[in-house]
Each structure stands twice: as C-alpha cells, then as structure tokens.
Amino acid sequence: MALARRDRTEAFRDAVRAAAASIPQCDEVKIASSLIMHRTLELLPFTAAALEILGHIRTMESFILERRKDYLDRQRCTEEERDNIEHEVGLSVKACKQRIDDLKNSIAGGKKSFWKGAVNADLNAHQHGIVLMLSEKLHAVTTIFDALRASRFQKALDKTLPKRRPHLQSATAQLEAELSNRTAAATSFNRENLQELQPSQAQIVLDSETRALQEELSNLLDTAEDTERKMLEVSALNHLFSSYVFQQSQQIELLYQQAVEATENVNKGNKELRKTIERNTSSRTFLLMFLTILPLSLLFLDWYNG
Amino acid sequence: MAMSLRHKHLDVIKRMLNLNQPLPAGGTGDDAVYKVLVVDKFCRDILSPLIHLHELRKHGVTICFMIDVERQNIPDAPAIYFVQPTAPNIHRIIQDAARGVYESFHLNFSSSLPRALLEELAMGALKNDCMHRLSKVFDQYAEFVTLDTAMFSLALPDTYVRLNDPSAQDKDIETAVDAIVNGLFSVFVTLGVVPVLRCARGGPAEMVATQLDARIRDHLVSRNNLFTEPGHFGTSFQRPLCCIFDRNFELSVGVQHVWTYRPLVHDVLGMKLNRVVVQGEGAAAGVAGKGAAKSFELDESDTFWVANNAAAFPKVAEEVEAQLKKYKEDVEEVNRRTGGRADVPFDEQELLGNTKHLMSAVNSLPELTERKKMIDKHTNIATALLGEIKSRNLDGFYSLEEDMLTKGTVDKTALLGALKGKGTSDDKLRLGLVYLLSMESAAGAEIESVEAALREARVDVTSFLYVKRIRSLNISLASVNTGSKSNLVDWLSTTVTAGVKNFLSAGRQLALTRTVESLMEARLAPELESYMTLDPRAPKGSAPGIHTKGPFKEAVVFMIGGGNYLEHGSLVELGQRCQPGKNIIYGCTEVVTGAELSRQLGVLGHKMGVDASA
Numbered sequence: 001m002a003l004a005r006r007d008r009t010e011a012f013r014d015a016v017r018a019a020a021a022s023i024p025q026c027d028e029v030k031i032a033s034s035l036i037m038h039r040t041l042e043l044l045p046f047t048a049a050a051l052e053i054l055g056h057i058r059t060m061e062s063f064i065l066e067r068r069k070d071y072l073d074r075q076r077c078t079e080e081e082r083d084n085i086e087h088e089v090g091l092s093v094k095a096c097k098q099r100i101d102d103l104k105n106s107i108a109g110g111k112k113s114f115w116k117g118a119v120n121a122d123l124n125a126h127q128h129g130i131v132l133m134l135s136e137k138l139h140a141v142t143t144i145f146d147a148l149r150a151s152r153f154q155k156a157l158d159k160t161l162p163k164r165r166p167h168l169q170s171a172t173a174q175l176e177a178e179l180s181n182r183t184a185a186a187t188s189f190n191r192e193n194l195q196e197l198q199p200s201q202a203q204i205v206l207d208s209e210t211r212a213l214q215e216e217l218s219n220l221l222d223t224a225e226d227t228e229r230k231m232l233e234v235s236a237l238n239h240l241f242s243s244y245v246f247q248q249s250q251q252i253e254l255l256y257q258q259a260v261e262a263t264e265n266v267n268k269g270n271k272e273l274r275k276t277i278e279r280n281t282s283s284r285t286f287l288l289m290f291l292t293i294l295p296l297s298l299l300f301l302d303w304y305n306g
Numbered sequence: 307m308a309m310s311l312r313h314k315h316l317d318v319i320k321r322m323l324n325l326n327q328p329l330p331a332g333g334t335g336d337d338a339v340y341k342v343l344v345v346d347k348f349c350r351d352i353l354s355p356l357i358h359l360h361e362l363r364k365h366g367v368t369i370c371f372m373i374d375v376e377r378q379n380i381p382d383a384p385a386i387y388f389v390q391p392t393a394p395n396i397h398r399i400i401q402d403a404a405r406g407v408y409e410s411f412h413l414n415f416s417s418s419l420p421r422a423l424l425e426e427l428a429m430g431a432l433k434n435d436c437m438h439r440l441s442k443v444f445d446q447y448a449e450f451v452t453l454d455t456a457m458f459s460l461a462l463p464d465t466y467v468r469l470n471d472p473s474a475q476d477k478d479i480e481t482a483v484d485a486i487v488n489g490l491f492s493v494f495v496t497l498g499v500v501p502v503l504r505c506a507r508g509g510p511a512e513m514v515a516t517q518l519d520a521r522i523r524d525h526l527v528s529r530n531n532l533f534t535e536p537g538h539f540g541t542s543f544q545r546p547l548c549c550i551f552d553r554n555f556e557l558s559v560g561v562q563h564v565w566t567y568r569p570l571v572h573d574v575l576g577m578k579l580n581r582v583v584v585q586g587e588g589a590a591a592g593v594a595g596k597g598a599a600k601s602f603e604l605d606e607s608d609t610f611w612v613a614n615n616a617a618a619f620p621k622v623a624e625e626v627e628a629q630l631k632k633y634k635e636d637v638e639e640v641n642r643r644t645g646g647r648a649d650v651p652f653d654e655q656e657l658l659g660n661t662k663h664l665m666s667a668v669n670s671l672p673e674l675t676e677r678k679k680m681i682d683k684h685t686n687i688a689t690a691l692l693g694e695i696k697s698r699n700l701d702g703f704y705s706l707e708e709d710m711l712t713k714g715t716v717d718k719t720a721l722l723g724a725l726k727g728k729g730t731s732d733d734k735l736r737l738g739l740v741y742l743l744s745m746e747s748a749a750g751a752e753i754e755s756v757e758a759a760l761r762e763a764r765v766d767v768t769s770f771l772y773v774k775r776i777r778s779l780n781i782s783l784a785s786v787n788t789g790s791k792s793n794l795v796d797w798l799s800t801t802v803t804a805g806v807k808n809f810l811s812a813g814r815q816l817a818l819t820r821t822v823e824s825l826m827e828a829r830l831a832p833e834l835e836s837y838m839t840l841d842p843r844a845p846k847g848s849a850p851g852i853h854t855k856g857p858f859k860e861a862v863v864f865m866i867g868g869g870n871y872l873e874h875g876s877l878v879e880l881g882q883r884c885q886p887g888k889n890i891i892y893g894c895t896e897v898v899t900g901a902e903l904s905r906q907l908g909v910l911g912h913k914m915g916v917d918a919s920a
Contacts, residue, residue: 007442
C-alpha cells in the first residue's frame with residue numbers, strides 16, 4: 001500500500017550495516033543484534049502510575065457501556081439496581097479523581113525531594129500534560145454517565161405525568177359507578193324493606209363517610225404524586241446547576257488569584273512612587289543648599305580678598 | 307471521487323501521530339502511550355492550520371517542542387520528530403539520540419530523505435552508538451500548507467523574484483524549480499492521484515511541468531508506488547487536470563485592491579495561516595496600554611466565516627448586524643421563558659412548566675456564548691477593516707481599478723486625484739501598476755504623467771519602472787481581457803458572455819478562471835493551442851490517450867510566484883457555477899498581498915538596474 005514506500009526504516013538499517021562494514025573496528029555482531037532486538041520500555045514510576053489510573057478509567061467506561069442497555073430499558077432493571085450502579089460509578093469516579101490529584105501533587109512534590117539541582121522543566125510539562133489528559137478522559141466518561149442519568153430522570157418524569165390523568169379519571173369513574181350502584185341498591189332496598197329504616201340509614205351514613213374518605217385519600221395521592229414529580233425535577237436541575245456552579249467556581253478562583261496579583265503589583269507600584277518622591281525632594285533640597293552656599297562662599301571670598 | 311485535500315492531509319498527520327500505525331475506527335489513536343512531538347519551523351506552519359494544541363492531546367501527545375531549542379531529558383517517552391530533511395536537522399537528531407533525550411525516536415520527514423542524508427544519519431548513529439533508539443524512519447510527503455479545504459500553499463518565499471531575476475544563475479533557478487516540484491509532488495502523493503498536466507509553453511511553468519512529469523514517471527515505474535488507484539478500471543476512473551500557471555500570466559490580479567471579505571482581511575489585516583491579529587481600541591494612535599492586540603482564528607469551524615467569506619464588504623457588515631439582532635432576540639426569549647424578569651408574578655401553575663423551560667434554556671447557554679464570541683470576533687475584524695478602508699480610501703482605489711480592468715478606459719482626472727489623495731504609498735503604487743497593466747494602448751505621455759504623479763506623492767517607483775520596462779520588451783503580462791478583436795462574431799460573443807458573466811458573478815472574470823474553465827471543458831480555443839499536455843502515465847512519446855482529453859471533473863490549479871485569495875475565490879465560484887459542481891483545488895508557492903508583490907517587483911527593478919531617479 002501507500003505506506004510501504006514511505007517506510008525507510010529498512011533502508012536506514014541497511015545503511016547502518018553498510019557503514020558498520022566500512023568502519024573496521026566496529027563490532028558488527030553487536031550492531032546487528034541491537035538493531036534486531038526490541039528494547040523494553042522502562043517506565044518512570046510516574047508514568048506507571050498514570051497508566052494504572054488510565055486502566056481504571058477504562059474499566060469503568062466499559063462497565064458503564066455494558067450496563068447501559070440494562071440501565072435504560074424499563075423492564076430489565078429495578079430502581080434498586082439502578083441506584084446500585086450509580087453508587088458504584090460515583091465511588092470509582094471519586095477514587096480516580098483522588099488518584100489523579102495525588103499524581104499531580106507528586107509532580108510538584110517530587111521537584112523538591114528528588115531533584116535538588118536543576119529542575120527538569122520539560123519533564124514537568126510532560127507530566128502535567130499526562131495529568132491533563134487523564135482528567136480529560138475522566139471528564140468524558142462522567143459526561144457519558146451524566147447523560148444516562150439525565151435520560152433516566154426524564155423517563156421517570158414522563159412516567160409520573162400521564163399516570164396522573166388516567167388515574168384520576170379511573171378513580172372518579174370508579175366512584176361514580178359505585179355511587180350509582182349504591183343508590184340503585186339503596187332505592188331497591190328502600191322499596192323492598194321499608195320497615196328496616198334503621199339499618200339502611202346507618203348504611204347511608206357509612207356510605208357517605210366512606211365516600212368522603214375515598215375523596216380525601218385520592219386528593220392526598222394527587223398531591224403526593226405532584227410533590228414527587230417536583231422533587232425529581234428539582235433534583236435534576238440541582239445536578240445541572242451544580243456542574244455549572246463548579247465551573248464558575250474555577251473561574252472565580254482564577255479571577256481571585258489575578259486580583260491578588262494585581263493588588264501586589266499596585267502595592268509595589270506605590271512603594272516605587274514613594275521612593276521616587278523621596279528622592280526628588282532630597283535631591284531638590286540638596287540642589288538648593290548647593291546653590292545658596294556656593295554664591296555665599298563666593299561673596300565671602302570676594303570680600304576677603306578685597 | 308471527491309478530493310478534500312485538507313481531509314487527506316489531516317489523515318496523514320493523524321496517522322503519523324499514532325506512530326504510523328493504522329488508526330482505529332474511532333479516529334483518535336491509542337492514548338495509552340504518552341508521546342512528545344518535536345517539529346521545526348516549517349513543519350510547525352504545516353501543522354498549525356490543521357490541528358490545534360488541545361487536539362494533539364487527544365492523540366496522546368503531551369507537548370510540542372521546537373527542534374532547535376535546548377530540551378531536557380524525558381527518559382520514558384517516545385518522541386515523534388516531524389521535520390524537513392535538511393542537514394542541520396539531521397545533526398540535531400543525532401545529537402539528541404546520543405544524549406538519549408527521549409526513549410525512542412520516530413523520525414518523520416516532510417518529504418523524501420535523500421540517500422546522502424540517510425547515510426549520514428546512519429553513520430552518526432553508529433558513531434554515537436544509538437541506533438537502537440532510532441526506531442522508525444518515515445517519509446511523509448506532506449511538505450505543503452493546507453489553508454482551506456481546497457487551497458494550499460508551498461510556503462516558498464520570494465519565488466517570483468528568484469525565477470524572474472535577470473541576473474539569476476541557472477543553478478538558482480534549478481533549486482527554485484526543484485523546491486516547487488518537491489512540494490507539488492507531495493500534494494499529489496497526499497491526494498493519491500496521478501494528474502494530467504497542462505501548462506503554457508516557455509517560462510517557469512513549462513520547466514516545473516516537465517520536471518514534475520519526469521518525477522512522477524520515475525516513481526510509477528519503481529516498486530511500491532504511492533499512487534493508489536482502485537483496480538484498473540481505466541476509463542471509469544477520472545483523473546484530475548493539473549494546470550500550472552506563472553504569475554506573469556496575470557499580474558494585475560496580484561496587485562489590485564480587493565473588496566470581498568476574505569481577500570480584504572488578508573490584504574489589510576495580514577492574515578497568516580488563517581490567523582489574524584487585530585489591534586484593540588486605543589492602540590491606533592500608538593498608545594500602548596488599553597488596546598491589546600487580539601489574535602483571531604478564521605477557519606472552517608467558524609460558520610459565519612464560511613458563509614460570508616466571498617461576500618462584498620458592505621454585505622458582510624449587514625450580515626453581522628443581522629446575526630447580532632438574532633442573538634439578542636434569542637437571549638430575550640430565554641430570559642422570558644425562564645422568568646428572569648422581576649415583574650412576572652409568581653404563579654404556582656406556571657412554575658412547573660418553567661422548570662422544564664429552565665432546563666432547556668440552561669442547556670442552550672453554551673451554544674449562545676459560542677455564538678456571541680463569534681459575533682464579537684467578526685465585529686472586531688469588521689471594525690478594524692472599516693477603519694483602514696476609511697483612512698486609506700480603499701473603496702476609491704478599488705472602483706478605479708475595477709473600471710480600468712473591466713472596461714479598459716480610465717477617468718484620468720480621477721486617477722490623478724486618487725494618486726494625490728489619501729492612501730499609503732503602497733496603495734498608490736498598486737494603482738499605478740494596475741493602470742500600466744490594464745492599459746494596453748496607453749500613450750507614453752499619459753504614462754509619464756502617472757509616473758510624475760507617483761513621484762510627487764513620494765512613492766518608490768522602482769516597480770513601476772520595472773513593469774514599464776517589461777512591457778516595452780513585449781513580454782506578455784496583460785491578461786486577455788477584452789478578447790481578441792480579430793473576428794467580429796468572436797468579439798461579440800466574448801463581450802456578450804463577459805457581460806452576462808459579469809452580471810451573474812459579483813466581479814469580473816479573471817483570465818485565470820476563463821482559461822481553467824476552457825481547459826477543463828477541453829474546448830478548442832485559439833489561445834490554448836500553445837498549451838502543452840503531459841501525461842505521466844502514458845509511455846513516453848505516445849499520443850495522449852482518452853484520459854487526457856475530454857471534460858475533467860476535477861482540477862488542481864497551481865500558480866507559480868504567489869497567489870492570493872481573490873483567485874481562489876473566483877475558482878471556487880467557477881466550481882460552484884458548473885453543472886454539476888466541479889472540484890477545483892487552488893495552490894501557489896506562497897500567498898502574497900498586493901503590497902508584498904509590488905515590493906517583489908521593486909526588488910526585481912533594482913536588480914534590473916532600473917534606477918528610480920532615471
């Protein structure tokens with residue numbers, strides 16, 4: 001393919017062998033073996049730790065992707081299982097975040113403990129880059145999971161909303177049916193057993209009480225469902241806001257640091273200004289004295305001389 | 307086959323960043339290996355319009371270094387070197403490998419590494435006992451800068467001067483032509499097609515074409531050729547046409563003033579590698595402090611730019627206004643729906659619906675901030691442009707030049723007035739040059755008066771005198787504007803079509819566009835008779851096959867000596883105008899502004915000994 005022509009590694013190796021042949025004192029066997037053998041990569045402890053964290057993030061990602069179908073589908077998972085998944089994911093995210101922070105501190109900490117001499121700025125930059133990549137990857141995985149969670153909330157919301165209406169309607173229909181039944185029964189009773197007025201009256205009172213209770217209970221049910229839905233919405237919004245507030249807090253921290261720097265600069269500026277004023281005044285006084293004393297001394301000498 | 311040069315170039319770079327292993331389907335490489343990228347200046351320019359720093363991180367690259375900077379050891383990271391194959395770079399690589407700065411070195415050269423340098427590299431590696439570190443050596447054939455989806459530049463400065471220099475040695479011209487051929491070869495390898503070459507006879511275009519033809523021919527007969535072709539379908543596979551032109555073919559386009567958005571930004575604000583630096587408020591008078599210079603990036607991800615870069619400047623200002631209005635309306639809507647105002651009464655029932663709206667509104671906030679940033683950016687650019695246009699009276703220059711170039715007549719008083727009026731000396735010089743180039747039958751006295759006016763305005767007239775001298779030597783510089791008047795019918799048809807085309811397209815037809823159009827449709831026009839055709843695939847000396855005739859669907863147009871966005875714009879327009887749309891890629895040795903080109907003409911004038919005081 002197109003790549004084959006571009007790979008000059010073989011040509012390079014041939015050139016090395018040819019050059020080795022031309023230089024008599026070269027150990028050709030050693031060169032040939034070093035060209036063929038593949039050296040193993042020795043990692044610094046930092047990079048090894050970073051790769052470990054990356055492995056963790058990857059397992060978490062595969063775990064989420066696996067359970068995603070179960071999680072989203074209504075029938076395959078109970079609420080408990082969903083909560084379990086969320087809990088686990090939350091824990092592992094926290095753990096990963098902790099380790100990334102540790103890694104970041106070890107860059108700064110290592111600077112003081114290991115290298116007492118010159119600080120290896122490039123290595124620091126490289127390690128900061130690694131930490132940044134890890135946190136970006138973690139962020140990506142958490143956004144996937146957040147999207148899943150948001151869709152779960154949405155489904156729960158939709159579920160409660162339409163249920164309210166048919167529930168109410170069926171309840172009222174039921175009530176009306178019962179009521180009509182009861183009245184029919186009552187009238188039939190009345191026609192047939194006129195002398196059993198006492199028990200039927202008690203019956204009617206009981207019926208009305210039951211009806212009142214039923215209405216009250218259904219009202220309570222409605223309000224409870226309302227509250228439940230509002231709570232869901234509030235929690236979803238809360239979650240959304242927390243992520244935005246977190247972003248904002250980072251920006252605010254940045255601004256705060258800049259403000260601190262700015263005040264320091266202004267203070268330094270003030271000091272410099274004060275010094276300049278002092279110098280100005282002192283130099284002015286000196287100049288004045290000089291200019292007054294010299295003419296006076298001139299006059300004195302003039303008087304003295306003549 | 308739709309060729310998107312930028313896409314293919316980006317693919318090559320991504321594969322390189324993935325240590326030259328094939329990319330997985332996701333498009334980003336394996337990020338478990340933390341790599342370091344080392345580039346030289348030329349290759350950094352190649353990378354900068356294509357890929358941003360944070361995207362590098364997605365491919366596993368933590369930092370990007372310059373090769374000639376003192377770097378410290380990072381012992382456990384593989385390093386990707388992307389450099390030009392020059393001797394100083396090779397020495398630096400050997401030094402780094404000897405010091406063991408990185409764990410392993412993957413060397414990628416932007417074009418083919420010559421045999422001699424490869425042997426030098428091998429010898430150096432052997433002497434320093436570090437061959438095991440240099441794990442891979444690759445030729446990437448990517449030695450060109452892709453500025454846009456269909457535009458590239460070879461970043462070879464001052465080519466026009468070098469090729470037209472009267473005192474140039476053969477050797478100099480050969481090196482210049484070699485560099486151009488190298489770059490063009492890389493372009494075709496990246497595209498993966500073998501073109502059919504057409505160029506005018508005589509001059510640098512023919513030299514470049516013959517050399518490129520020879521190079522591709524050699525390459526095709528060697529093993530493992532780089533040009534992939536789907537099977538041997540032969541006729542069904544459409545090969546693109548490559549037209550090579552020289553700057554002298556149409557010099558006026560290079561120096562004239564412009565009026566459309568993208569050429570204006572390039573000309574006035576100096577856009578380099580899709581980046582523009584705009585001075586803030588208060589810095590115009592040279593007061594340092596409040597006005598900081600802001601740098602903006604203008605590329606395909608900016609939808610406003612993509613939609614409006616070929617629009618005339620007043621229309622652009624209107625568009626910005628319209629976008630701003632729409633944005634304000636959207637923000638109002640969001641505020642209203644989420645009850646952001648204090649006077650809305652608190653309603654229980656509404657609250658429920660409000661929370662839903664709140665969520666959707668909050669989700670749309672990032673998109674709104676993005677739009678606002680884009681509108682701000684374009685407002686800044688447009689304001690800066692407007693300031694410059696007003697102070698230099700650029701619209702006056704533009705209208706005068708358009709009149710001269712389209713109608714062939716000029717209002718002498720207006721011309722002399724403009725030369726005395728506002729504008730930098732560069733502007734006036736350019737106006738004078740356009741006058742010279744467009745007036746085919748101007749009397750000597752008129753030219754003298756224009757020259758005198760230029761001298762009065764304290765303009766360095768060396769380039770003017772140079773162009774005058776060239777014209778008197780009868781080298782064809784002027785574009786065939788009004789068509790040949792030999793045949794009445796011909797003349798009528800050309801004027802009518804020219805008029806209609808002028809009506810349809812915003813500006814006049816450039817000679818380049820006309821020639822490319824007729825070449826692509828393989829029309830038999832008299833001026834094209836002298837154009838030669840070269841087909842690298844056909845065996846030597848055979849008659850041109852079916853591929854080389856007939857209408858071409860795709861073309862690569864290359865301008866030797868400096869191109870600009872005006873030509874690119876007109877070629878894009880041509881591509882869109884044809885039914886069905888044709889794909890035209892435009893390239894040049896470097897992208898020059900009018901001022902830059904007139905400066906090069908001045909340099910040539912000095913070399914030719916045309917004295918300004920004569």
